[in-house]
Amino acid sequence: MxxxxxxxxxxxxxxxxxxxxxxxxxxxxxxxxxxxxxxxxxxxNASKAPSVVAQQLNDLGLSTRDADVITSAQAAIMLCAQQIPAGAKVLVLGTESFRVLAEAAGFNVVSSADDKPVAVLHGHNPETGWAQLSEAALAIRAGARYFASNVDSTLPMERGLHIGNGSMVAAVTHATGVVPQVAGKxxxxxxxxxxxxxxxxxxxxxxxxxxxxxxxxxxxxxxxxxxxxxxxxxxxxxxxxxxxxxxxxxxxxxxxxAEPADLAPHPEAGFSARMSGADIVLEGGHDGADAMAALRTVLSVAWHSDTAFSGTVVAGSPVADTAISSWR
The missing domain is CATH 3.40.50.1000 (HAD superfamily/HAD-like)
Structure with missing residues (x-):
């Protein structure tokens, strides 16, 4: 199994x-x-249409249909549609694909607060700048409801963590005092x-x-x-x-x-873990025991509480020290 x-x-x-x-x-x-x-x-990531994402996955060798992709832009539009009638004016702060999806859902997409939109839909767009954020802030201050596709603070890219939609949303919230309804994860x-x-x-x-x-x-x-x-x-x-x-x-x-039981938090690979004051001591470990075996062993103790563990993990053996040193 x-x-x-x-x-x-x-x-x-x-x-x-x-x-x-x-x-x-x-x-x-x-x-x-x-x-x-x-x-x-x-x-x-709300910056790409489902069809574009599907094509990228196909290019990687993963057979994918457009319907196999669900983006936070789609979720945000569905959330908005539950509260805003079709035909209403909405300001979309995002990519062209986000605007196309909103239009397909029956909304009248505008780009200026002067058009008096009743809602602002905010998704990731690498081209978003001060002017676009300001239009959103002006519309929200005038009474438009605020919807965000997601609030990830960062976006993983090949060079590292780039600015995510949540960081842009934070700027609008800071300027308006309005926290958006979030559709995505x-x-x-x-x-x-x-x-x-x-x-x-x-x-x-x-x-x-x-x-x-x-x-x-x-x-x-x-x-x-x-x-x-x-x-x-x-x-x-x-x-x-x-x-x-x-x-x-x-x-x-x-x-x-792998077997499901092998992937759940539990002592394994000869490791054992125990509390020592506010910290956890990781001991033992078979030669060659890896970082994940050490982690799952520690989690069997760290996650025993209903509150987040705030101490540190101390190595009690050479194998444990090697495993902990490889953690990030």
Whole structure:
């Protein structure tokens, strides 16, 4: 029995999980290609149309239809449509593909606060600057409702973490005092929408980022797999509050072929962990025991509490010291 075989679909994050800036994450494409399991790509990146994302995945060797991609832009438009009537004026702060999706949903898309939009839809666009942010702020101050596709503070790219949509949203909120309604992860709506679209009853949400991918899956009541290939590292994971804690943890996507019990927090590979004051001491470890075995052992103690662990992890053996030194 493998982790993949115990679920009926995969709900996959993209940035930091499948690719970084369009470059495939190690082992992601090969592993997914080996699986005969329905999958949907659930991404907080609202800058690209589903068709563009699908084509990029096809270019990587992953057979993907447009309908296999759900973006936070789509989720934001659906959230807006629940509150704003069709035909209403909306100001879209985002890429052209976001505006096209909003128009297809029946909204009258405008670009100036002078047009008196009743809502502002805010998604990531690398070209967004002071002028566009100011139009959004003016519209919101005039009474427009504020919707954000997502509030990721950073965006993983090949060179590192770039400014994310959440950092742009923070500027508008700081200027207006208005906090937007958020459609994307960590809200559960995208996960529920994805599961319904393929009739999945027991999906597995897979992602790299604790505060969006994992928190969203947890909020949706789904099993989650955290892969340490993107934003959140080992130390972030140890300090995670309960609402950010994944069901399973692994170095990369190859874990989908592993036994589920092997991926849950538990003592393994000869390691043991114990509390010592406010800290955790990691001891033992077989020769060659890896960083993930050490992490899952530590988590069996760190996550025992309903509050986030705030201490540090101390090595109590040479093998433990080597494992901890490799954490990020």
């Amino acid at each position: 493998t982790l993949a075989s115990t679920h009926d679909a995969l709900l996959l994050d993209l940035d930091g999980t499948v690719w970084e800036g369009g470059r495939a994450v190690t082992h992601a494409v090969e592993t997914l290609s080996e699986l005969d399991l329905p999958r949907l790509y659930v991404t907080n 960590p809200e559960p709506a995208m996960f529920h929408l994805a599961a319904r679209s393929i009739g999945a009853k027991c999906p597995l949400a897979v992602g790299d980022r604790l505060d969006t991918d994992i928190a969203g899956g947890v909020a949706a009541g789904m099993d989650t797999l955290q892969v340490i290939t993107g934003v959140s590292g080992h130390w972030d994971t140890i300090a995670a509050p309960p609402e950010w804690r994944a069901t399973y943890l692994a170095a990369d996507m190859r874990a989908l072929h």
